[in-house]
Amino acid sequence: MRRKAHYEMDMTTGPLLGKILRFALPLIFTGVLQLFYNAADVVVVGRFASSTALAAVSSTGSLINLIVNVFMGLSLGASVSVAKAYGAGDHKEVSDTVHTTIAMAIVCGVVVSIIGMCFGKPLLRLMDTPEEVLELSGLYVTIYFAGSLFNMVYNFGAAILRAVGDTRRPMYYLILSGLINVVLNFVFVVFFHMSVAGVALATIISQIVSAVLVVICLMRTHSSIRLEPRKLRIVKDKALTLIKVGLPAGFQGAVFSISNVLIQSSINSFGADAMAGNGAAANIEGFVYVAMTAFYTAALTFTSQNLGARKTERLGRIMLVCQCCVVVTGLTLGSIVKLFSPQLLSIYSPDWNVIQMGMKRNDIITITYFLAGMMDVFVGGLRGMGNSFVPMIISLLGACVFRVIWIFTVFAAYRSLTVLYLSYPISWLLTGTVQCICYLIVKKRISQKIKAEDALMQA
Numbered sequence: 357m358r359r360k361a362h363y364e365m366d367m368t369t370g371p372l373l374g375k376i377l378r379f380a381l382p383l384i385f386t387g388v389l390q391l392f393y394n395a396a397d398v399v400v401v402g403r404f405a406s407s408t409a410l411a412a413v414s415s416t417g418s419l420i421n422l423i424v425n426v427f428m429g430l431s432l433g434a435s436v437s438v439a440k441a442y443g444a445g446d447h448k449e450v451s452d453t454v455h456t457t458i459a460m461a462i463v464c465g466v467v468v469s470i471i472g473m474c475f476g477k478p479l480l481r482l483m484d485t486p487e488e489v490l491e492l493s494g495l496y497v498t499i500y501f502a503g504s505l506f507n508m509v510y511n512f513g514a515a516i517l518r519a520v521g522d523t524r525r526p527m528y529y530l531i532l533s534g535l536i537n538v539v540l541n542f543v544f545v546v547f548f549h550m551s552v553a554g555v556a557l558a559t560i561i562s563q564i565v566s567a568v569l570v571v572i573c574l575m576r577t578h579s580s581i582r583l584e585p586r587k588l589r590i591v592k593d594k595a596l597t598l599i600k601v602g603l604p605a606g607f608q609g610a611v612f613s614i615s616n617v618l619i620q621s622s623i624n625s626f627g628a629d630a631m632a633g634n635g636a637a638a639n640i641e642g643f644v645y646v647a648m649t650a651f652y653t654a655a656l657t658f659t660s661q662n663l664g665a666r667k668t669e670r671l672g673r674i675m676l677v678c679q680c681c682v683v684v685t686g687l688t689l690g691s692i693v694k695l696f697s698p699q700l701l702s703i704y705s706p707d708w709n710v711i712q713m714g715m716k717r718n719d720i721i722t723i724t725y726f727l728a729g730m731m732d733v734f735v736g737g738l739r740g741m742g743n744s745f746v747p748m749i750i751s752l753l754g755a756c757v758f759r760v761i762w763i764f765t766v767f768a769a770y771r772s773l774t775v776l777y778l779s780y781p782i783s784w785l786l787t788g789t790v791q792c793i794c795y796l797i798v799k800k801r802i803s804q805k806i807k808a809e810d811a812l813m814q815a
Contacts, residue, residue, distance in 0.1 A: 364579060365521025367658045368443055368665040372677050376658065380650040380681065382523040386514075387646025389530035391639070397555035398639055400541040402632070402705045405551045410705060411628045412492035412552055414635020418616040419479055420500060421609070423472050427464040427508065429606020431457075431515040433598035435653075436660045436739060438519035438581065443664025447580035454516055454574070455587045456594040461512035463590075465505030472501025483621045486628060492552045499553060503560030506567035513570035516581055519657060529569040537562035604748035605739060615759040615783075622763060622776055626713075630773065633713025636704035640697075640714075641721055644689040648729030651682040652736040659740025666810070668803040671737070675795065678733045686726025694722040716773045724781035731788030734795045743798050747791060754787030 367375060402410040434457040441449035477494035485493055514526040537558050544554025574583035623634045655678040662670045693700065701714040735747045762779040 363517075363522040363524060367439075367521060367661040368667055368670070372658070372670070372673055376651070376654045376674075376677055376681065379518075379521060379523055379657070380654050382527040383518070383650035383653055384647045386523065386527040386530050387649060388643055389527070389534040391642045391646060397541060397559065398635060399704055400545050401551060401555055402636070404542075404546050407628060407632055407705065407707060407710070408488055409492055409551050410635070410710075411486075411631040412489045413496055413555060414639070415483075415485060415489065415620060415624065415631050416480070416493050416497050416500070417635070417638065418620040419476065419483065419497065420472075422617055423476075423501075424468060424504070424507070425609030426603075426606040427468055428511060429604070429609055430460060430464060430598050430602035431508075431512045432605045432656070432739060433600070433602025433744075434460075434512060435515040435519040435657060436601050436742065437594065437597050438516055439657050439660035439740075440664035440742075442520050442580070443661035444666075446664075450580040451582070451587075452591050453594050453598075454581050454583060455589060456591045457512050457516060457598065458509070458571075458574075458583060459588045459590045460595060460598065461508045462505065464512075465508035468504040468508065469501050472504060473498050476501060483617055484624050486624065486631075489628065489631070496552045496556050499556035500559060503563050506560070506563040510563060510567040510570050513567070513574055516574065517570070518653060519660070520579070520581055521657070525573055526570065529566045529573075532569070533562040533566040536565055601739060601742060601744045604744040608735075608744075608748040608751045615756045618760060618763055619776060619779070622767065623773070626773060629707070629709045630713045632705060632707070633701070633710045633715075634717055634773075636701050636710065637697075637714035637717035637721070639704065640693055640700050640718070641725065644686065644693060644722070644725050645728070647685050647689055648682050648725070649732065651678045651685070651729065652732040654678055654681075655733045655736035656740040659737050663741060663802070666806050668799075668806050671741075671799055671803070675733070675737050675799075678736070679730060682729035682733050683726050686729040690722040690725045693718060697722070713773070717777050720774065720777040721780055724784070727781055727784035727788060731784050731791055734788060734791035737795050738791070738798060741798055741802055746794050746798070750787055750790050750794065754790060755783050758783045758786065 365375060365379065367379075397413050398410060401413050434453065437453045438450055438457075441447075441453060476497035477490070480490060480493050480497065510529075517523070517526055540558035540561055541555050544550040544558055548554060550557070571583065574581060575585070577583075620634075623630055655674060658674045658678075659671055662668070662674065697715050697718040698711055701711045701718075704714075705711065735751075738744070738747050759779045762782075763776070767776050767779070
């Protein structure tokens with residue numbers, strides 16, 4: 357039996373708040389560093405290239421997420437599987453899942469590259485991207501997707517580390533790769549005048565660095581998550597488990613992305629200033645969102661480990677602590693963004709028209725963003741219990757269907773950016789309420805099942 361590395365965490369014993377915060381804080385910082393990839397791209401092109409280049413980069417996020425999220429969901433499946441086996445102390449199960457995960461990351465990376473490079477520009481055209489922006493947007497997504505292999509390997513590898521409570525080393529790796537990304541952005545755009553191509557290339561190089569570092573980390577660890585290249589293979593039953601949990605999660609991410617693509621198409625109809633302002637505001641909000649997402653990941657991982665250890669009495673407390681943390685985080689950071697909205701938006705663009713357009717979004721989203729965090733934490737708890745299909749269906753109805761109906765009814769009747777942005781908080785509230793009810797039902801059923809199994813074993 358391999359020893360536990362000092363970076364790892366036993367989530368099945370002791371008080372929860374301290375451990376959840378120790379798990380979440382590095383994860384928040386890691387998320388912020390990941391946002392620096394796109395934020396640095398947007399800031400540099402907005403300041404040193406042109407407003408057209410800014411619109412080109414900022415308008416690609418919805419499409420990139422749509423394609424990537426379907427496959428990235430499998431990394432969540434890996435995190436649940438590894439955490440559950442780790443909590444149960446099944447080290448062979450952990451090892452088999454780790455090697456299957458990395459093998460699938462390589463396959464997914466190649467597939468995403470092919471899809472993105474071949475269909476990126478045609479999909480941008482379907483999104484009604486203006487002609488003056490289309491060529492640069494198409495160039496950005498083509499270069500970005502060329503590096504998808506490294507993006508997948510890093511994220512799948514980081515998911516493995518987080519499943520055993522290690523959120524610090526992924527943070528260290530992104531500190532280095534994030535700095536490389538920022539420096540190369542300036543070098544390629546300011547000195548070599550590469551504009552959109554420069555920021556996309558800088559992103560790929562930084563992703564290569566983070567992917568290499570996380571692979572080296574897994575290969576050098578002495579715990580049960582050790583990666584040995586000769587053992588890389590896709591074990592059928594492990595892959596099916598990853599797909600069972602991860603694919604619905606990926607489709608759920610894609611569902612949100614589909615609705616966001618429709619919203620982005622509506623925003624595009626207001627012109628380049630609205631596109632640039634929306635992109636800048638979305639980048640700022642992203643920093644609030646990644647802070648809240650840390651508690652979603654905590655809910656998922658702590659739930660998985662405790663379920664593996666058959667300690668269902670801790671599941672409710674995990675949910676309560678994570679919900680309190682996400683509400684405080686969302687309200688605090690959202691209020692700060694709302695208060696300093698003009699100043700923050702001016703970092704991305706000095707154009708007052710762009711700033712005003714960005715403020716229209718911030719006025720609606722920032723004060724209600726905690727609702728999205730609460731919704732996600734319930735989803736994390738459901739996925740941690742191995743139930744990923746139900747959250748997907750709820751999100752399909754509450755996010756995609758509702759927002760599509762909103763766009764073609766309310767927005768069509770009262771056509772303004774404010775009305776368009778109102779679809780976000782209303783959909784979060786509706787979806788989160790249903791996710792909460794489902795979480796309580798699933799937790800009760802699983803607790804009763806495990807208690808019955810334990811009673812039979814003792815009989």
